Amino acid sequence: MGIEDSAFLSRILTLLTLSFHIIYATIGVGVPLMIMIAQWVGIKKKDDHYILLARRWARGFVITVAVGVVTGTAIGLQLSLLWPNFMQLAGNVIALPLFMEVFAFFFEAIFLGIYLYTWDRFEDQRKHLLLLIPVALGAAMSSVFITIVNSFMNAPQGFEVLNGELVNISPLLAMFSPAVPTKVAHVMATAFMTSAFLLASIAALRMLRGSDHVYHKKALFLTMKLGLVFSVATALIGDFSGKYLAEYQPEKLAAAEWHFETEEEARLILFGVLDGEDVKYAIEIPYALSILAHGTPDSEVIGLEEFPEDEIPPLWIHYLFDTMVTIGMWLAFLSFVYVVAAWRNWSFARTKLFRWLLLLSGPLALVAIEAGWWFTEVGRQPWILRGYMKTSEAATTSGQVDLMIILFAGLYFILGVGTIVVLTRMYRRNPVEKELAAREADKGGDRQ
Amino acid sequence: MTLEIIGISVLWLFLFLYVIVASIDFGAGFFNAYSAFTNKQHILTGIIQRYLSPVWEVTNVFFVFFFVGIIGFFPQTAFYYGTTLLVPASIALVLLAIRGSYYAFATYGAKINHRGYIYMYGLSGLLLPAALSPVLAMSEGGFIKLDDGSPYLDYWTLFTSPLMWSIVVLSLTAVLYISAVFLTWYANKAGDEKATDLMRKYALVWAGPAIITATGIIFELRGHNPEHYARILDLWWVFAISFLLFVGTVYLVWKRRNYGLAFILLVGQFFTAFFAYGASHYPHLLYPYLTIYDSFTNEAMAIALIVAFIAGLGLLLPSLYLLFRLFLFDKDYVKGKSDYHA
Numbered sequence: 050m051g052i053e054d055s056a057f058l059s060r061i062l063t064l065l066t067l068s069f070h071i072i073y074a075t076i077g078v079g080v081p082l083m084i085m086i087a088q089w090v091g092i093k094k095k096d097d098h099y100i101l102l103a104r105r106w107a108r109g110f111v112i113t114v115a116v117g118v119v120t121g122t123a124i125g126l127q128l129s130l131l132w133p134n135f136m137q138l139a140g141n142v143i144a145l146p147l148f149m150e151v152f153a154f155f156f157e158a159i160f161l162g163i164y165l166y167t168w169d170r171f172e173d174q175r176k177h178l179l180l181l182i183p184v185a186l187g188a189a190m191s192s193v194f195i196t197i198v199n200s201f202m203n204a205p206q207g208f209e210v211l212n213g214e215l216v217n218i219s220p221l222l223a224m225f226s227p228a229v230p231t232k233v234a235h236v237m238a239t240a241f242m243t244s245a246f247l248l249a250s251i252a253a254l255r256m257l258r259g260s261d262h263v264y265h266k267k268a269l270f271l272t273m274k275l276g277l278v279f280s281v282a283t284a285l286i287g288d289f290s291g292k293y294l295a296e297y298q299p300e301k302l303a304a305a306e307w308h309f310e311t312e313e314e315a316r317l318i319l320f321g322v323l324d325g326e327d328v329k330y331a332i333e334i335p336y337a338l339s340i341l342a343h344g345t346p347d348s349e350v351i352g353l354e355e356f357p358e359d360e361i362p363p364l365w366i367h368y369l370f371d372t373m374v375t376i377g378m379w380l381a382f383l384s385f386v387y388v389v390a391a392w393r394n395w396s397f398a399r400t401k402l403f404r405w406l407l408l409l410s411g412p413l414a415l416v417a418i419e420a421g422w423w424f425t426e427v428g429r430q431p432w433i434l435r436g437y438m439k440t441s442e443a444a445t446t447s448g449q450v451d452l453m454i455i456l457f458a459g460l461y462f463i464l465g466v467g468t469i470v471v472l473t474r475m476y477r478r479n480p481v482e483k484e485l486a487a488r489e490a491d492k493g494g495d496r497q
Numbered sequence: 498m499t500l501e502i503i504g505i506s507v508l509w510l511f512l513f514l515y516v517i518v519a520s521i522d523f524g525a526g527f528f529n530a531y532s533a534f535t536n537k538q539h540i541l542t543g544i545i546q547r548y549l550s551p552v553w554e555v556t557n558v559f560f561v562f563f564f565v566g567i568i569g570f571f572p573q574t575a576f577y578y579g580t581t582l583l584v585p586a587s588i589a590l591v592l593l594a595i596r597g598s599y600y601a602f603a604t605y606g607a608k609i610n611h612r613g614y615i616y617m618y619g620l621s622g623l624l625l626p627a628a629l630s631p632v633l634a635m636s637e638g639g640f641i642k643l644d645d646g647s648p649y650l651d652y653w654t655l656f657t658s659p660l661m662w663s664i665v666v667l668s669l670t671a672v673l674y675i676s677a678v679f680l681t682w683y684a685n686k687a688g689d690e691k692a693t694d695l696m697r698k699y700a701l702v703w704a705g706p707a708i709i710t711a712t713g714i715i716f717e718l719r720g721h722n723p724e725h726y727a728r729i730l731d732l733w734w735v736f737a738i739s740f741l742l743f744v745g746t747v748y749l750v751w752k753r754r755n756y757g758l759a760f761i762l763l764v765g766q767f768f769t770a771f772f773a774y775g776a777s778h779y780p781h782l783l784y785p786y787l788t789i790y791d792s793f794t795n796e797a798m799a800i801a802l803i804v805a806f807i808a809g810l811g812l813l814l815p816s817l818y819l820l821f822r823l824f825l826f827d828k829d830y831v832k833g834k835s836d837y838h839a
Contacts, residue, residue, distance in 0.1 A: 107839045108605070115601030118554055119594035122561055129568055130586055133579030140572025141794050145801045148569050152809035155558045159816045162551035163823055165605075166830075170837040183816075220801040446647040447583040460591050464598055471602045 056444035059131040062454045066124045067426075068419055069461045073117030075418050078192045078237065079244025080110050081185035087271065088178050098264050099271075100174060101488075105481065106248065111165060112471055116464050118158075123457070131450070135433050135443035138215065142208050143201045145220040150194035157187025189237060196236045200228035203425075204297055205434050227297050231290040238286055239421065242279035243414040246380060248272045250411030253404050255481075264481050269407070270391055276410070277384035283377055288341065295342030298435070299351035301428040304362045305370040306338055308352050315339045315350040320371055323364055362430045369424035376417035380410055500799045501789045504570035505782075507806060508563060509775045515559035516771070517675060517764060522556050523622035524676020525549060526596070528699060530619020533612055540691045543833055544684050546604055550838070551824045553600055555817075557593075569802050573792035577783050581641050581650040582632065589628040596621045605838075626668035634661040637722045638784030648786075660717045667710040671767070674703040678746060678763050682756035687831045697750055704747050708740070711770065722784060728777035735773035742766035 084103045091099030129136045160183040171177050201207075207223025208215045249272035252265045294302035302308070307318050307328055315338035321331025336346035343350070353361055383406060390398035397403055433440040525545045532541045568575050599618055635641055640655045641648050655661050677700035684692035715736075719726040729736070742765045749759035780788040793799065824830055830837075 104839050111605045111839075112601055114554070115598050115605075118557055119597045122557060123590045123594060125561055126564055126586055126590055129564070129575040129579035130583045131579075133575045133577075136568055136575035136579060137572045140568045140575055141798060144565075144569030144572070144794065144798055145805060147565050148802055149805055149809070151558065151562050151565050152805070152812065154561065155555070155809075155813055156816060158554040158558050159813075159820050162554060163820055165839045166551045166837050167823065168837045168839045215795075218795045218797050220798050445580050445583060447580055447649070449584050453583060453587045456587060456591060460594055464594065467598060467602055 055446065055448065055450050056441040058450035058454060059444040060440065062450060062457060063124075063127065063131055064423075064426075065454065065457060065461065066120065066127055067422070069465070070117070070120040070124050071418060071422055072415060073113050073120060074192070075240045075243050075415070076110070076113045076247065077117040078188045078240035079242075080106060080113070080248070081181060081188050082241055083244055083248055083272070083275065084110065085178065085181040085185050086275065088174070088181060090271065092174050092178060096267075097488075098267050101264070101481070101484065102268055102271075104168065105476075105484070107165065108475065109472055111161075112468060112475070114161065116468055120461070120464070121154075131445050132433065132443045133445055135438060138438060138443075139201070139434065141215055142205075142218055142220070142223045143198055146194040146197040146201075146224050150191045150198075153187045153190035153194060155187075157184055157191065160184045160187065192236055192240065193233050196233045197224050197226075197229055200226045200232045202432075202434055203232075203429055204228040205437055210437070228293065231286060231293045234286045235283065235290055235421075238279050238283040239414075239418060242276060242283050242380070243411070243418055245272045245276035245279060246384075246414040247411035249276060250408050253407035253410075257401065257404050257408060260480075260482070262482060262485075264485070270388075273384050273387045273391070273407070276380065277388050280377060280381035280384060284381055287374070287377065291341040292343065295350060298429070300353065300356045300361055301366075301425075302342065303351060303353045303356075304364055304428060305366050305424065307364060307367055308338060308350060310354055311349060311352040313339065313347050313349045315342070317341060318367070321367075323367070360431060362428045366424050366428050369420045369427070372420040373417045373424060376413050376420075380414060380417075383407070383410060500796065500803070501793045503803060504793070504799060505775075505779075505789050507803075508566045508570065509772065511559055511566065512563045513768060513771050515556075515563055516671075517767065518552070518556045518559060520626075520672040520675035521679045522549060522553060522676075523625055524672045524674075525680060526622035527619045527673065528676065528680065528696070530616050532695070533615045533619075537695065538615075540689075540695055541680075541684075544680065544687055544689060544692050547687075547831065547833055548680075548683055548825075549600070550604060551820065553597065555820070557597060560593075566802075570794055570799065571782060571787075571789065571792040572794055573787060574782055577641060577648050577787060578632070578635075580648050581635070584650075585628055585631060589625060592621050592625045592628060596625070623669055623672070626672050627665045630664045630668035631655060631661050634658065634664050636778070636781070636783055637718070637725065638781075639721065641783065641786070643786075658721075660714070660721045663710060663714045663717050667707070667714055670703055670707040670710055674700065674707040675763065675767070677703055678750065678756075678760055681750065682760045683825075683831070685756045686828075687833065693756075697753065700750050701747070704743075704750075708743055725777060725784070728779075729774070732773045732777055735769050735776075739766045739769040739773070742769065 084106050087099045087103040087106065091097065091101075091103065160180055164177070164180040164184055167177065167180065201223055204226040205223070206226050207219045207221070209217045249269055252269035252272065255262075255265045256269070291302065294305075306315075307321075307323060308315060309326060314336055317334045317337030318328055319332040319334065321328050323329075338350055339346050339348045342348065387398055387403075387407065389395075429435055431439050431441070433443045525548070529538070529541055529545050532538045596618065599614065603614060603618075634655065635650070637660065640651055640658070640661075642651050643649075677696050681693055681696040681700050684696055715726070715729055718729065742762045745762040746759045746766065749755050749762070780790060782789055782792060794802075
């Protein structure tokens with residue numbers, strides 16, 4: 050097996066591991082915040098339903114955390130196993146945020162263990178809420194640090210190259226590359242947004258199944274409000290990300306938008322198919338790309354013609370970009386309609402059809418997460434370290450990557466199925482009505 | 498003290514902590530399975546779950562810490578070990594993944610009590626140290642070879658090497674011994690006499706094999722890597738201290754006295770042996786290709802990492818203390834009087 054083969058297979062295995070891991074990682078970053086908010090609302094409103102919401106979310110969260118931890122360990126080690134040449138080079142420059150990520154993860158792991166096993170141990174629920182702050186903070190910080198590493202790969206800085214060697218290394222400069230603000234903000238906002246919609250999906254599902262307990266209504270209203278806030282934030286940050294790309298990674302933006310020639314007053318292409326260099330069946334919005342790239346309708350946007358043929362990312366990333374943006378816009382719209390309808394008490398929000406749309410919002414958000422990551426990662430091909438190291442130069446020389454793909458694919462299949470089976474079993478055996486009744490009985494017992 | 502020495506000491510310390518906490522974890526799974534096999538499961542399961550549930554994730558982090566740290570401080574290890582370890586490390590990863598997720602699925606989630614799963618969980622606890630420990634053999638040289646500048650692992654030499662197998666046997670016996678001593682102490686704290694007696698028996702059974710294989714490896718090294726062997730002999734007195742601590746542990750466990758102290762002596766025994774072994778390995782990370790000097794990261798990064806490390810410890814130590822106080826040293830929790838699981 051040649052180096053080209055092992056580079057290709059290494060890309061496949063990395064794609065497989067990361068695509069699987071980010072489902073759990075997104076939940077891992079977003080859900081602690083949702084639990085914290087529910088707990089806080091419960092304490093503030095003195096409403097036990099919200100406390101129970103937090104508790105039930107926390108139970109399911111443990112299962113996803115477990116899979117997130119083990120797949121995260123897998124990708125952490127695979128970076129060195131599959132891309133040894135990259136890690137050898139980058140280890141000199143970017144080890145600091147990787148190292149700090151482990152600390153954040155450590156911090157989160159400790160307090161998550163404490164949080165899960167001290168329910169009702171403290172009389173005061175506010176004390177218990179305090180334990181959630183380090184969990185949510187640790188989760189968010191580990192996403193910050195790992196996104197910093199990824200930002201470095203997109204916009205490397207903090208070193209100089211002298212005779213093929215990296216010199217004058219500045220770890221802090223490498224950490225704060227220009228890609229950091231937009232990337233970190235986008236990753237966090239979308240993680241919160243996706244988690245909110247996923248939890249909303251659960252409530253919608255219960256309501257579709259015929260339960261009209263007020264608990265589910267409270268859950269749905271809370272999560273949809275949060276979903277609205279974070280999807281609006283995501284859209285704003287997405288706009289900044291476009292401006293970042295135009296400035297620092299124009300080839301990625303041009304490939305995403307099938308923008309071949311450098312021109313002013315550039316139009317934005319929505320959907321469509323590519324036939325050679327002709328774009329068919331697309332919706333074209335005049336000036337929009339110039340606005341997305343630089344904020345004014347007459348500004349110049351760099352086209353693909355300016356780059357050498359072998360440094361252009363594959364053009365199919367356009368479809369990924371469209372998928373991500375369309376879903377994002379749809380979810381912002383859907384949550385806005387729901388929140389207004391619930392507030393105004395419009396009856397269509399209680400129809401089956403509308404609840405189906407709400408049920409789909411969580412899975413759709415996950416699809417957008419996957420599409421967004423594939424877009425950003427494939428969009429920097431052929432580089433692993435943009436401008437410095439190509440992906441093919443970084444891969445392992447080992448000939449057994451193909452077998453490892455089969456091994457890990459099997460593992461992820463088992464973990465995926467296991468998660469679904471365990472989670473459904475857990476909630477089906479103990480629906481909220483049953484748990485509420487048991488709590489009532491407990492309280493009655495206390496009074497006697 | 499140079500930055501290189503600080504770096505490797507930090508990493509070695511974290512590897513040591515992982516060895517201890519992971520041994521407890523792996524061994525606990527095995528003893529749980531074995532007691533299910535001999536119909537004594539009711540004695541041990543409660544004790545084991547109460548200890549493992551809040552801490553298994555933390556155990557995992559020690560491992561991540563080690564491999565992220567070694568790439569950070571010594572990026573060249575990624576080139577040699579990363580390239581050669583693809584298959585063994587992937588297998589270890591899969592085992593680790595199945596183990597961790599199964600534990601969460603079974604104990605937090607579906608409460609599966611099927612015997613097949615319990616045996617698999619126990620067995621994976623033995624396979625993991627067996628999959629991880631050959632790395633120690635590789636670091637002694639002779640197994641990783643170069644082909645046109647790119648390293649590869651010579652599986653035939655590795656699998657026919659008595660050194661590799663001795664290390665595997667040592668890791669297995671050490672896991673069972675460490676775990677048994679810890680669980681004896683933990684069960685005794687819980688006031689559970691039956692579990693204490695059972696674990697005490699296991700501790701005494703595994704003490705002999707653990708010390709015999711450990712001694713055996715030193716003699717294996719005489720033939721395999723004479724340079725390393727000579728440095729081990731220079732440090733004979735540290736190994737002697739380690740042996741005395743071992744005798745102390747066995748004596749206390751035998752006499753059913755002061756299990757807490759017995760466990761501390763055990764940690765001391767492994768600490769001294771582990772660091773003496775590490776010190777005698779100096780300066781090689783991979784004999785003869787890599788020393789800690791030629792693979793070290795640049796100075797700016799090293800300083801940044803050490804600063805981050807100190808700041809991180811400032812955050813971690815109080816948190817770990819809180820964790821231990823709430824679960825390891827809390828009488829009601831240990832005795833299982835109340836279940837506060839979310």
